[in-house]
Structure formats: structure tokens, C-alpha cells
Amino acid sequence: MHDRLAGQGHALVHTTWGQWLAAALLDPGLRSLLGRDWPRYRQTAAPAGRLRFAVSRMVLKHTAAAALQVPADALDLAYRPGGRPHLRGLAEAEVSLAHTDELIVVGISRSGPIGVDAEPVTRRPSFELLHPYVCTPDEAAELAALGEDERALRLLHLWTLKEAYTKALGHGMRRRFSAVGFRRDEQGRTVLAGEPDGAARWILATHLLHGRYLVSSARRPPREIETASRPAPYPLEETGLPPAATLGWQLPGSSGAQPT
Secondary structure (H helix, E strand, O other): OHHHHHHHOEEEEEEEHHHHHHHHHHOOOHHHHHHHHHHHHHHOOOHHHHHHHHHHHHHHHHHHHHHHOOOHHHOOEEEOOOOOEEEOOOOOOEEEEEEEOOEEEEEEEOOOOEEEEEEEOOOOOOHHHHHHHHOOHHHHHHHHOOOHHHHHHHHHHHHHHHHHHHHHHOOHHHOOHHHOOEEEOOOOOEEEOOOOOOOOOOEEEEEEEOOOEEEEEEEOOOHHHHOOOOOOOOOOOOOOOOHHHEEEOOOOOOOOOOOO
């Protein structure tokens, strides 16, 4: 993680909350590790929700600790207006957190803001209900011309990309998604609608993880990293989380990378 962050400026990590359940239940240092999140943890009424909350913060802190080579309980996790997590006193490191079902995803960057979002591919959002809130007019027209299954996947793709992007901005769900438009540039990459070809300020990517989840990320890196971005296949920006880019924990029945 440390080498990846130093060399590439960012990394994505994925695991499941069940794989960290024993740690959350048995760690005598949980209160110290959670820090300012301890009251929220204690006030979460549902046991499953309480444990998922603890695990997600444990994964975020241990990811940052591995990347920055500091003790996990020395990190002070706080939240900016809108709920964006940040590490107090470490302005050079940006973090983002997403979870859905049993999946937890953490993004960390030392090269600029980062946001991540995840959704199960089986989710079928209603195009008729959501497109006025999620899509620009151009995006809605493009999706309306597709078949039902492809339209549902593309809408979910747009949803995760827009949530990742607005998380990176620190806006989250407070920003109307239909005010943010995406398009494909001449190399097939997804970019912000108002950005000219070859001058994108954001790198947007979507990964199909274990055939079960869409994981989208948005980051704003330095120009030398940004201009080296790869073209991406349709309909997703990338088809997997490459081992060189990811510290992963194996999902049941999958062949994900093991921790190192």
C-alpha cells in the first residue's frame, strides 16, 4: 500500500464486513481505534448496523495506516460538512468510503481529492422515476434509446459515477446529480461534459468487481498522472480492479487478491 501510494498517488481497497466481524467484536482497543466515532457507534441501535459501522471505520483506518505507515489508532478520522471523511492533521492524504450489502470499499489518494461508490449489479433503479434527478437531458435521451437491461445498467453506472464525483467534491447527495453531466471523449473515456478532449481534470473509472458490484471512483490527480489515463471499454470504464492497483480480500467463491 505504501509503495502503491508513493508510486501512483492513489489506491482502492475492498473487503467484506463479515471478514472483519471478529476483529470488531474482539478487539479490546476498538474504542481507541474508533475515536470520535465511538459515540455514534454506541448510539446505533441495530446490532448489525452498529457492527457494519465499526468495521467500515476499521477498514478505512487500517488502509490509511498501511499506506501512510502509521499506527491505525493514531489516525483521527473526522468529517467535513456534508459527511466527507478526512484524516485530521494529514491534509496530504484524502480518503473516501463506500459500502453496500457486505462489500466495503476505501479509496485513498495523495495526489488530490478522491471519491468512491459501490452498488450491486442486481439493483434495478427505475429510469422513469429517477432520470429527472440523475440524468442530464442528453444522458436521459441516450438511455431512453437503449433496451431495458442495458438502460438499467447504464443508469446504475451513471449513479455510481456521479456519487463518486460528488463525494470527491465533498458535496455527496446534497448536489443534484442531474446538474452533473458526463460524456465520452474521442478515446472512449468518460469525462465531465464541459471539459474539452485532452484536458480532463478528473479521472473517472468503474470496475466490475467479482461480477457482483459496480465500484466507481473519481479522482483529480496531477497533470502528469492524469494525461496517462487509459482508454476504457464500453459500457464500463474498467472491467476489474487490477492487482497492481488494489489491495483486496477474497470474497467467498471468488479469486480476489489476498492481503500482503
